[in-house]
Amino acid sequence: MNALKLADLTAGLYLVATPIGNLRDITLRALDVLKQADYIACEDKRVTGKLLQSYDIENNGRLLVYNDHSKAGDRQHIAALIGQGCSVALVSDAGMPMISDPGYKLVRDCIDLGLSVTSVPGANAPLAALQLSGLPSDRFMFAGFLPSKDQARFEIFNELKSVEATLVFYETAPRLQASLEAILATLGDRPVAVVREITKMFEEARRDTVSRLIAHYKEKGAPKGEIVLLIAGAEKTDYSDAQIEAMLRDALETMSSKDASAFVAEQTGLPRKQLYNLVLSMKDA
Structure with a gap:
């Protein structure tokens, strides 16, 4: 045939x-x-x-x-x-x-x-952008369009803070700078890639740390065209569940539940919300 x-x-x-x-x-x-x-x-x-x-x-x-x-x-x-x-x-x-x-x-x-x-x-734009990004492609998570509201953007980055996979989003040019600043505030100065106008005449893939890209776009202005934003995933944590609980118990001796969760989140890189829920479950146990 x-x-x-x-x-x-x-x-x-x-x-x-x-x-x-x-x-x-x-x-x-x-x-x-x-x-x-x-x-x-x-x-x-x-x-x-x-x-x-x-x-x-x-x-x-x-x-x-x-x-x-x-x-x-x-x-x-x-x-x-x-x-x-x-x-x-x-x-x-x-x-x-x-x-x-x-x-x-x-x-x-x-x-x-x-x-x-x-x-x-x-x-497929997300997969083409992943190919061009220079970020790990063995594990990735596509999460669609980032929210337009600042608070919602912070929330989604906090939710995905511990994901050990490259994060892939659609973003618009006018909101790119705000999203990069939210990434820096929640995820730290991770490697990122901004890939735009894929397969078109002005295709571009800009790869750097978040802070450097923030500085670049402040100087040059927002890029034009359709954008795929990619963020390096979290590094694998070396903390066991028992160690995390022990760190929370130590912190709770001198801090409130909220502050203890934030403190351990800073130490481990784990999401603050996840740790706060763990604190509540520990208190209920």
């Missing part, structure tokens, strides 16, 4: 990756699915319409809107089409569907209904 021969699509949901910048970053299989699918569910008809035009693929009224504003009824409609024997391609404006977009609800519903779900993989 010829592996490059075009196969007819069967009824089901097809998760199709689209380019994240360079239009040549699309697979032959993705093009086949976009040509053949009975319907194409997309975030924005204008964006996907232009994409199809770039590859000389006919629209023929096949586009359906599925985005952050879609409701359960929209998912039910798409599932009903598949149940009637149709093939539906799901695309995002750029990259892999399901990566920081609403696609998972549709996939979940299709799985629950016993409908076929197929991945047609391709370009």
Whole structure:
């Protein structure tokens, strides 16, 4: 059998990756699915319409809107089409569907209904940024967009303080400086990478410590374009549970629960909230 021969699509949901910048970053299989699918569910008809035009693929009224504003009824409609024997391609404006977009609800519903779900993989900004970052890639955690509020950013960094894996986020240019300052305040002066405009003409990966990047962007101004922010993970702690409890008990002899948690957090690098909860459980025991 010829592996490059075009196969007819069967009824089901097809998760199709689209380019994240360079239009040549699309697979032959993705093009086949976009040509053949009975319907194409997309975030924005204008964006996907232009994409199809770039590859000389006919629209023929096949586009359906599925985005952050879609409701359960929209998912039910798409599932009903598949149940009637149709093939539906799901695309995002750029990259892999399901990566920081609403696609998972549709996939979940299709799985629950016993409908076929197929991945047609391709370009992915977080993974491309990880490749370019120079940070460890054997263990990583993608956490989507960072919150827009300062307090929420501090909270998420504190929650992830002890994660021993490279942390990967989406961030906007206007908020980058505030996020770097929050990282320095909560996680310390870790190695980070700011990767922007991936696969585009002005692609850039800037790698340094947090403090140096803060100084760089204060001098040069915020970068332009779409940004992936990567942070080195926590170093593996050498403290056992028994040692941590002993440190907390010693601190509690002269400090409040809150201050003891903060003190031991500073000593061990563990999240303050985690230690505070441990203090409460020790008192209840």
